[in-house]
Amino acid sequence: MGELRLMKGNEAIAEAAIRAGCDGYFGYPITPQSEVMEYLMAEKPHERTGMVVLQAESEVASINMLYGGAGTGKKVMTSSSSPGISLMQEGISYMAGAELPAVVVNVVRGGPGLGTIQPSQADYFQAVKGGGHGDYKMIVYAPASVQEMSDHVKLAFDKAFQYRTPVMILSDGAIGQMMEKVELFDPIPRRTDEEVIAACPWASTGRPKTRNHNIITSLDLDPAGQEKVNLKLQEKYRMMEQNEVMYEEIMTSDAEYLFVAFGLSARICQKATDIARAKGIKVGLFRPITLFPFPTVQIAATGSRVKGILVVEMNAGQMIEDVRLSLGCKVKIEHFGRFGGIIPSPDEVAKALEQKIIGG
Amino acid sequence: MEELFAKPDIRKPENIVYRKSDLMVDRPLSYCPGCGHGTVHRMLMEVIEEMEIAEQTIGVSPVGCSVLAYDFLNIDMLGAAHGRAPALATAIKRLWPHRFVFTYQGDGDLAAIGTAETIHACNRGENITIIFINNGIYGMTGGQMAPTTLLGMRSSTSPYGRDVEHMGHPIKMTELIAHLPGVNFVTRQSVHTPVNARRTKKAIRKGFEIQKAKQGLSFIEVVSNCNSGWKMTPVQSNKWMEENMFPFYPLGDIKVDGKLVEKKENE
Numbered sequence: 070m071g072e073l074r075l076m077k078g079n080e081a082i083a084e085a086a087i088r089a090g091c092d093g094y095f096g097y098p099i100t101p102q103s104e105v106m107e108y109l110m111a112e113k114p115h116e117r118t119g120m121v122v123l124q125a126e127s128e129v130a131s132i133n134m135l136y137g138g139a140g141t142g143k144k145v146m147t148s149s150s151s152p153g154i155s156l157m158q159e160g161i162s163y164m165a166g167a168e169l170p171a172v173v174v175n176v177v178r179g180g181p182g183l184g185t186i187q188p189s190q191a192d193y194f195q196a197v198k199g200g201g202h203g204d205y206k207m208i209v210y211a212p213a214s215v216q217e218m219s220d221h222v223k224l225a226f227d228k229a230f231q232y233r234t235p236v237m238i239l240s241d242g243a244i245g246q247m248m249e250k251v252e253l254f255d256p257i258p259r260r261t262d263e264e265v266i267a268a269c270p271w272a273s274t275g276r277p278k279t280r281n282h283n284i285i286t287s288l289d290l291d292p293a294g295q296e297k298v299n300l301k302l303q304e305k306y307r308m309m310e311q312n313e314v315m316y317e318e319i320m321t322s323d324a325e326y327l328f329v330a331f332g333l334s335a336r337i338c339q340k341a342t343d344i345a346r347a348k349g350i351k352v353g354l355f356r357p358i359t360l361f362p363f364p365t366v367q368i369a370a371t372g373s374r375v376k377g378i379l380v381v382e383m384n385a386g387q388m389i390e391d392v393r394l395s396l397g398c399k400v401k402i403e404h405f406g407r408f409g410g411i412i413p414s415p416d417e418v419a420k421a422l423e424q425k426i427i428g429g
Numbered sequence: 430m431e432e433l434f435a436k437p438d439i440r441k442p443e444n445i446v447y448r449k450s451d452l453m454v455d456r457p458l459s460y461c462p463g464c465g466h467g468t469v470h471r472m473l474m475e476v477i478e479e480m481e482i483a484e485q486t487i488g489v490s491p492v493g494c495s496v497l498a499y500d501f502l503n504i505d506m507l508g509a510a511h512g513r514a515p516a517l518a519t520a521i522k523r524l525w526p527h528r529f530v531f532t533y534q535g536d537g538d539l540a541a542i543g544t545a546e547t548i549h550a551c552n553r554g555e556n557i558t559i560i561f562i563n564n565g566i567y568g569m570t571g572g573q574m575a576p577t578t579l580l581g582m583r584s585s586t587s588p589y590g591r592d593v594e595h596m597g598h599p600i601k602m603t604e605l606i607a608h609l610p611g612v613n614f615v616t617r618q619s620v621h622t623p624v625n626a627r628r629t630k631k632a633i634r635k636g637f638e639i640q641k642a643k644q645g646l647s648f649i650e651v652v653s654n655c656n657s658g659w660k661m662t663p664v665q666s667n668k669w670m671e672e673n674m675f676p677f678y679p680l681g682d683i684k685v686d687g688k689l690v691e692k693k694e695n696e
Contacts, residue, residue: 093524121523126549130516133509133546137517140507141487143524163510262525273505275485275528282454284499286508 071252078218078245079104082148082174082238085222087114090257091172092143093121095134097153100186101242102176105148118259128153132160132173139169140285142269144226144260148174150242151192152183154200161235162201165302166287168271170229172222173207174238176245179410187410188242190332193387196239197361204299206306208236208313209360211331215249217358223254228313232305233271239360241383243333243412306362314367315358320346321371324353326426329368329392330381331357333412338381340415345422352422360388365395377401377426381418384408401426450474452483452503459497461568463663465653466495468620469562472630473533474502476637486529487521489514491543493535494568512543515550518557529640531558536577537567540602547602554611554645558636561603561648564655565674572658576600579677584658599677603650607684613645615684619652621667625680645687652678 076084083105086094094114096106106124114120125131131147138145149157154175164171175196179189196209208228210221218240225236266274273283289295317335320342321327328338335356345352355371357364372378372392378400380389386404393402405421407413452474460466477483483504490498492511499506509517514532522530539547539561550557566584567573574584574591577599581590591599607615614636618629629651636647652674656666682690 093520095520121520123519123523125516126545129513130519130546130549133513133516134520136509136513137489137507137520138524140517141521141525145520145524159510160513167508273487273507274525275487276503276505277484282499282503283505284508285506286499288496288508 071254074251074253075248076215076251077104077248078212078215078240079176080108081215081218081251082222083108083112084253085219086146087112087118087120088254088256089223089226090118090144090259091120091146091226092259093123093134093138093145094147095123095125095131095138095145096147097125097128097131097149099150099153101178101188101245102148102150102174104245105174118256120259128156129160132157135171135173136160136164136167136169139164139171140167140272141274142265142272144170144230146172146174146222148176150176150178151180151189154192154195158195158201161207162203162205163287164235165201165205165207166203166298167285168233169235169285170233171235172225172229172238173235174240177239177241179408185410186242188244188333188383188412189408189410190241190334190383191385191387191408192239193360193382193384196237197363197391205302206309206361207234208232208309208362210236210238210315211358211360212238212240212244213332213335213356215244215247215251218244219251219253232309234305239332241333310362313359314362314364316364316367317356317358318371319354319356321353321355324351324374325376326350326352326422327372327375327378328352328354328381328418328422329357329372329378329388330354331360331388334381334383337413337415337418341418341422344415344419350422350427357388363391363395365391368392368395372396373399375400377403379422379426380404381413381421382406383412450478452478454501454503456501458501460494461657463654463656463666464494465564465620465651466562468626469560469629469651469653470498470501472620472626473531473560473633475630476633477504477529480634480637482529482637485527486531487525489517489521489530489532491532491534491538493538495533495535495562496569498533512538512541513546514538515543515546515555515557515559519550519553519555522555522557526556529558529637531560531636533560534562535568536561536563536565536575540600541576548606548609551606551612551646551648552609556640556643556645558633558640558647558649560633561650562653563650563678564653564658565599566655566658568655568658572655579673582673601678603648603683606648607689611645612648612684613639613687614647616648616682617650617652617678617680619670619680621654621670650678652680
């Protein structure tokens with residue numbers, strides 16, 4: 070068993086980064102995720118593992134520092150919250166285009182605009198449907214616990230390098246701020262420069278006489294060349310859809326109704342499931358863990374066995390579009406959401422199931 | 430196309446009087462005939478070749494006329510988003526402290542959209558070299574007004590000449606940068622004559638030597654012509670540059686060994 074600690078979600082992200090052998094963290098303070106960089110600075114990772122931690126002048130600079138570091142094959146990460154992540158979209162698009170591995174954590178707060186500092190899930194579309202310009206996707210993990218905040222960091226780095234892609238962890242202000250028990254994974258040593266060069270022959274690390282120069286760019290002025298780049302990216306996304314889907318089902322085997330929810334909403338739905346079951350309503354919970362790739366086939370299989378589905382999100386109805394695309398008109402699908410930083414209560418959710426699905 | 434430029438190697442030590450750096454890729458440059466970029470590329474590659482640091486150098490190219498610089502420079506390169514080269518270079522140098530890292534940026538890239546990244550990389554004293562090509566115009570997009578466009582100067586977005594009331598003043602980024610404590614060396618050069626090109630090369634060499642000695646940031650501005658954007662012949666544009674650009678952007682060292690150079694005569 071790994072080391073057990075009581076930690077905030079944001080702290081778990083930071084500790085996991087150090088343990089995952091991250092080479093560089095570049096960030097800018099924003100509520101509700103500032104503890105990530107605070108924890109990192111306090112831990113002196115430059116002494117612990119040699120990891121670089123730098124407070125940048127903006128989120129725009131942070132994401133471009135990631136581009137620079139990733140382009141040299143190093144394991145790099147940033148974290149921010151919604152307004153800051155909006156500023157990073159340009160850089161994420163460039164990284165997707167240049168096929169660079171990096172981990173971006175969004176501890177979501179309510180919007181639009183400056184919005185609120187309270188938790189929200191309103192950045193689902195931005196995370197899952199591209200966010201920046203151009204046809205690209207990234208793997209998006211939705212942790213529902215402090216434990217997953219830690220686990221997903223390690224996983225995100227593995228997948229970022231496996232597919233040479235930016236990977237996002239889409240959390241929220243509640244999971245970032247709440248404290249839970251975490252079993253930490255054993256530290257992975259940072260790679261030496263020689264190991265980075267050997268593992269990333271594509272990276273711009275300094276051209277030895279034995280190879281041509283490496284160029285990291287997302288630019289190809291020849292449309293035929295740029296189409297090839299796009300086809301290659303799409304092929305990669307199909308591979309992700311085949312191999313990287315993660316989800317969890319709770320009490321779905323006998324379910325007549327279904328909650329579909331991710332992250333914090335799934336935690337609330339778990340409690341709402343207990344409340345509804347105590348009343349004799351057979352409801353289960355389907356929790357997508359990867360939001361891209363979306364568990365389309367799996368939701369279709371489970372969802373087509375029930376009488377109705379309530380998609381619960383802390384937004385005005387975003388993931389529900391993907392649930393509807395998965396199931397078509399085969400089953401009644403409704404949405405329940407609170408937004409602007411309001412967290413729905415389990416009672417509220419259980420009541421919504423009765424009103425919108427069972428009674429409706 | 431490539432074959433056109435492939436020639437049998439007739440170079441022998443006894444007949445070489447002048448040669449192209451081996452670090453320049455054998456490929457026609459995308460720059461307009463008469464433009465200064467090619468000369469600066471050459472000076473930069475000659476320095477890296479002479480210092481024998483090609484294997485330890487990582488370059489960052491910008492968005493602008495020199496967006497394809499990585500196609501011409503036979504070293505490992507990264508193409509940055511518009512204005513963000515100093516952010517890339519910061520991370521690269523921090524993660525690879527034994528590498529030589531430079532950015533190559535135009536005036537739109539460095540002095541407009543990338544102002545924040547430039548000032549903060551300089552202020553942190555990142556141990557990198559910034560090469561700043563200032564031609565007072567957006568060349569690649571077709572000659573629009575730049576932050577460095579002189580008052581009265583015409584461009585496609587200041588067709589009647591830049592005026593303060595509507596367009597504000599041109600910015601002297603280099604003088605601004607010189608006042609930041611993390612910056613070791615600041616100079617302004619040109620490449621329009623052989624003498625000036627040699628001075629530019631010397632300045633680039635000094636920048637890389639500062640990196641080697643880990644003494645902070647070196648910032649080298651090269652005032653250059655844009656004969657296409659200025660709608661002049663190359664010869665006219667160089668003359669215009671001497672008569673109009675140099676009085677506002679005077680050539681010479683501005684900061685050496687971390688100390689501001691005292692100005693002699695008029696500002």
